[in-house]
Amino acid sequence: MFFVVHAQAPGLGARVEGVTDVVTGRGLARFLERLDLHGWQGEQRWADADRDLIVKARYESGGQVGLTWVLRPWRSVFGGWDVGVTAWLEAGAAKDGVAAQFHDFLTAEGFPV
Secondary structure, three states, rough: OEEEEEEEEEEEEEEEEEEEOHHHHOOOHHHHHOOOOOOOOOEEEEEEOOOOOOEEEEEEOOOEEEEEEOOOOOOOOOOOEEEEEEEEOOOOHHHHHHHHHHHHHHOOOOOOO
């Protein structure tokens, strides 16, 4: 299974195609699910097999989790570039909801879990 990651804002459009989660099953969803509600020190990271997509998680006081989605296509014919977008979530229900959505998205009939 391959998927596309697209980041868009006024004056910015970044897209990475062929991102895969096959090597680790639903690794991205599991990574998000394992982020501790009670916080942690430093940064936790997940990357797809080709490192085209990197997700960095940072816990801030007040129960906020910053998820930075870094798109970095190594196969670009135009040279290297990357773009990062940070989304802030509540460490509890909001983070769990995102993890559940990724579980649903990355589950396909016949797809190995």
